[in-house]
Amino acid sequence: MQSFREKTIGGYNCFVANGYIFDVRRFSIHDGPGIRTTVFFKGCPLHCLWCHNPESQLFSPELMILSNRCIGCGACSVVCPYGAISEVDGVWVTDRKKCVVCGKCGEVCYADGRQIVGEQKSADEIMKIIDQDKAFYLESNGGVTFSGGEPLAQPDLLQELLEQCKARGYHTALDTSGNAAWGVIEPLLDKLDLILFDLKLMSSDLHRHYTGAGNELILSNLRELAKRMVSVWIRVPIIPGVTDGEANLSAMAEFLSELKLQTRVFLLPYHHVATTKYANVGHDYKLEPTHIPTEAEMTALDYYFKQAGIPVQHGG
Numbered sequence: 657m658q659s660f661r662e663k664t665i666g667g668y669n670c671f672v673a674n675g676y677i678f679d680v681r682r683f684s685i686h687d688g689p690g691i692r693t694t695v696f697f698k699g700c701p702l703h704c705l706w707c708h709n710p711e712s713q714l715f716s717p718e719l720m721i722l723s724n725r726c727i728g729c730g731a732c733s734v735v736c737p738y739g740a741i742s743e744v745d746g747v748w749v750t751d752r753k754k755c756v757v758c759g760k761c762g763e764v765c766y767a768d769g770r771q772i773v774g775e776q777k778s779a780d781e782i783m784k785i786i787d788q789d790k791a792f793y794l795e796s797n798g799g800v801t802f803s804g805g806e807p808l809a810q811p812d813l814l815q816e817l818l819e820q821c822k823a824r825g826y827h828t829a830l831d832t833s834g835n836a837a838w839g840v841i842e843p844l845l846d847k848l849d850l851i852l853f854d855l856k857l858m859s860s861d862l863h864r865h866y867t868g869a870g871n872e873l874i875l876s877n878l879r880e881l882a883k884r885m886v887s888v889w890i891r892v893p894i895i896p897g898v899t900d901g902e903a904n905l906s907a908m909a910e911f912l913s914e915l916k917l918q919t920r921v922f923l924l925p926y927h928h929v930a931t932t933k934y935a936n937v938g939h940d941y942k943l944e945p946t947h948i949p950t951e952a953e954m955t956a957l958d959y960y961f962k963q964a965g966i967p968v969q970h971g972g
Contacts, residue, residue, distance in 0.1 A: 673778070673779065673810070673812035673813040673815075673816050674776050674778050674813065675697065675776065675777070675810040675812070675814075676697070676698040676699060676715060676716070676774050676775065676776055676777075676810070677696055677698055677774070677775065677777055678696050678697075678698040678711055678712055678773050678774045678775075678805070679694075679695075679696040680693065680694070680695050680696070680782065680785050680786075681693070681694045681696070682785075682788070682789055683789070683792070684801065686971065686972055687801035687829065687831060687852065688798070688799065688850055688852065689797055689799075689850075690793065690796035690797040690798025690827070691789070691793065691795075691798040692793070692798045692799055692800060692801050693785070693786050693789055693793075693800050693801070694800075694801045694802075694803050695782060695786070695800065695801070695802050695803065695807075695817070696709070696712060696803050696804055697712075697802065697803070697804040697805040697807040697810055697814070698711075698712055698714070698716075698717075698773075698774040698804070698805050699712070699713070699714060699715030699716075699804070699805050699810065700712055700804055700805045700806040701806060701833075701835050701836075701868075701869065702806070702833050702835055702867045702868055702869055703867060703868040704856070704867045704868075704893075705866050705867075705942050705943040706866075706893065706895050706898070706926060706943050707930070708927070708929070708930040709804075709805070709930065709933075710930065710934045710937055710939045710941075711773045711774070711933060712804050712805035713805070713939075714774075715809070716757075717759075717772050717773065717774035717775065718757060718772070718773045718774060718937050718938070719750070719755055719757050719759075719761075719762075719770065719771075719772060719773075719937070719938070720770070720771045720773045720933075720936045720937050721750060721769065721770055721936055721937075721938075722768075722770075722771070722936060723747075723769065723936075725767040725768065726767060726769050727767050728746075728748065729766060730748065731761075731764040731765065731766065732748065732764060732765055732770060733748060734764075735760045735761060735764050736760060737758065737760065738754045738756060738758075739754060740752070740754035740755040741761060752938045757772060759772045773937065779813060779816040779817050779820060782817060783817065783820050783821075786800055786821070786826070787824070790824070790826075793826055797827070798827065799821070799828055799829065799849070800821050800826050800827070800828055800829070801828075801829040801830070801831055801852070802814055802818075802829070802830050803831035803852075804831070804832075806832060806833055806836070807830060807831070807832060808832055808835075808836035808841065809836065811840045811844070814830075814844065815843065815844060818844060818847035818848065819847060821847075822847050827849045827850070828847060828848050828849050828850070829848070829849065829850040829852055830844070830848055830850070830851050830852065831852040831854070831891075832851065832852070832853060832854065833854050833874065834853055834854065834873070834874040834877045834878060835873055835874050836873075836877070837873075838877055841877060841880075841881075842880075845886050848886060849887065850886075850887045850888075850889065851881065851886060851887070851888045851889070852889050853881070853888050853889065853890055854892075855878070855890050855892055855908060856871075856892070856893060856899055857871065857898075857899060858903075858907040858908050858911065859871075859903075859904070859907075860872060862898075862904075866898060875911070878915065879915060881917070882915040882916065887918070888917060888918075888919050889919060889922060890912065890919055890921045891921075891922045891924055891972075892905075892908070892921060892922070892923050892924065893924045893926065894923050894924060894926055894949055894954065894957065895926045895943075896926060896947055896953075897944075898943075898946070900949070900953075900957060902960075905957060905961075906960050908960070909960045909961045909963070909964040909966060910964065912961075912964065912966055913965065919966065920967040920969065921961045921967070921969075922968075922971065923954060923957055923968060923969070924970075924971065924972075925948065925954055925971070926948060926949060928948065951970075954970050955970075
């Protein structure tokens with residue numbers, strides 16, 4: 657997960673956090689207000705069956721194989737020191753049990769079909785990327801969003817990044833599942849302008865079935881946030897047959913209403929775009945087949961929140 661490196665600050669030697677990220681997306685318009693840079697942390701304590709970023713789940717680098725790019729040259733098999741790549745019926749196949757994610761195959765792949773997803777970076781290295789778009793943040797009332805994976809699972813790196821962003825006057829947002837100890841969340845609140853809080857299922861049993869963990873901690877943290885002066889947007893993934901039921905959404909709207917949380921709800925429609933990514937990183941896609949919700953279906957779900965007086969919109 658996290659490690660620390662020595663650095664001289666103000667004439668003193670100290671240790672600062674390194675952590676794993678798997679992407680930094682510039683010019684994002686879906687992770688908070690304005691034009692933003694979104695930093696994706698690698699690793700998550702939940703394993704949602706519909707996760708759109710399967711490469712975000714593990715707390716370590718992974719080999720992503722884009723087989724449609726393969727030109728059949730076999731250069732990858734020549735350099736693999738562990739004999740993990742072999743030709744089977746004219747197709748180059750990787751034995752992931754032998755692969756140690758050394759990255760040598762990617763270095764010689766002419767078609768860029770083999771990529772290491774996830775790399776360890778320091779806050780300073782990440783800030784160099786963030787700083788490139790300072791002008792856009794200021795002009796659009798945008799800023800920086802920390803997403804994942806789960807950023808709260810690497811709190812030292814997150815805190816250092818938040819401190820540097822606030823020192824520069826950047827608007828900061830955290831996209832989180834809320835599945836972390838309150839003692840991790842509370843020290844960060846004075847450095848956050850916005851929290852994008854994922855809320856999926858109100859039944860703890862169903863939540864455990866579909867994500868690998870109950871929701872008691874998540875709901876407790878949301879109750880605590882409601883007591884603080886922090887802006888929270890609720891984001892609800894709409895997975896047909898899983899999260900879109902009347903019992904779930906009515907209970908969710910009632911819960912939010914009782915909190916008296918100054919918020920808005922964003923309903924995020926399920927899509928199939930990420931399903932092929934599971935095979936690319938060697939994961940199984942375990943969600944039972946479902947459909948992409950229509951706009952009419954999405955609009956019908958607004959009712960549960962509107963009747964509770966909670967503003968609702970789609971996407972974002």
